[in-house]
Amino acid sequence: MKKYYYIFRVSFMENLQYPMNSILGFISYFFMIFVFFQLWNYIYTDPSAIIAGYTRQQMIWYVIFTEIMWYGTRSATLTGDMSRDIKSGTVAYSINKPYYYPFHVLAKYLGEIGFRFLFYLIAGSLLGLILLGGIPGFHFLTIGAVIPVMFFGLLINSLIRINISILSFWVEDALPFQWIYDKLLIVLGIMFPVEVFPDLLQPVIRVLPIYAVTYGPAKLIVDFSAEVLVKILLVQGSYLCILTLIMVLAYGKGVRKLNVNGG
Numbered sequence: 001m002k003k004y005y006y007i008f009r010v011s012f013m014e015n016l017q018y019p020m021n022s023i024l025g026f027i028s029y030f031f032m033i034f035v036f037f038q039l040w041n042y043i044y045t046d047p048s049a050i051i052a053g054y055t056r057q058q059m060i061w062y063v064i065f066t067e068i069m070w071y072g073t074r075s076a077t078l079t080g081d082m083s084r085d086i087k088s089g090t091v092a093y094s095i096n097k098p099y100y101y102p103f104h105v106l107a108k109y110l111g112e113i114g115f116r117f118l119f120y121l122i123a124g125s126l127l128g129l130i131l132l133g134g135i136p137g138f139h140f141l142t143i144g145a146v147i148p149v150m151f152f153g154l155l156i157n158s159l160i161r162i163n164i165s166i167l168s169f170w171v172e173d174a175l176p177f178q179w180i181y182d183k184l185l186i187v188l189g190i191m192f193p194v195e196v197f198p199d200l201l202q203p204v205i206r207v208l209p210i211y212a213v214t215y216g217p218a219k220l221i222v223d224f225s226a227e228v229l230v231k232i233l234l235v236q237g238s239y240l241c242i243l244t245l246i247m248v249l250a251y252g253k254g255v256r257k258l259n260v261n262g263g
Contacts, residue, residue: 011111072120169254189214
């Protein structure tokens with residue numbers, strides 16, 4: 001584990017040297033939140049109305065946090081970079097290195113987004129306080145439960161992207177699959193909470209990994225419930241195990257294919 005911590009630390013320190021990248025990127029985040037702020041203000045003609053179990057403040061706060069998890073975790077390391085390494089055969093040089101390549105990429109990615117995510121979390125929360133005031137019924141004690149859920153959601157999202165990139169062993173370009181996943185994540189997990197969708201779709205969405213990536217952390221922040229916490233942790237634990245197993249099996253098979261083909 002020490003070697004992966006070192007990779008994480010080096011990557012974190014490297015990206016810490018360029019804080020302006022995160023600050024400038026926050027401009028896009030600000031405009032997106034401003035658009036949703038106006039949208040939900042228009043939909044909630046009565047500020048005291050409740051839609052799908054959410055007040056106006058809760059709904060906008062939900063979007064604020066899901067957008068933080070979107071903008072604060074974007075990186076080409078798990079998508080384009082990893083796919084190019086596999087397609088070009090560069091990954092072959094990592095096979096005999098004293099680390100497991102997918103975990104190396106994951107540690108590098110977490111270090112890369114570490115500062116950016118913290119910046120967006122703090123700046124986005126301050127923006128929400130300015131626009132909306134505090135979150136109704138929020139207690140600081142819930143932060144202790146939300147932090148691991150947010151971290152597990154980040155890991156699940158990372159493992160999904162790594163598994164998609166591993167497809168590059170068999171397909172010419174895995175980026176279209178990353179694009180499809182991005183759109184599903186935006187529509188089903190970022191723009192709207194699960195409760196907004198038709199009753200027929202809600203059970204399906206709740207068993208998708210998207211439910212554990214964005215909905216879970218944001219839901220617990222705006223409307224904490226011990227019952228929801230347990231459900232989300234169970235879903236996250238299941239997906240962490242499943243996705244890790246898929247990654248190990250798929251990467252191992254891909255490496256064997258590379259060796260057989262003389263890569």
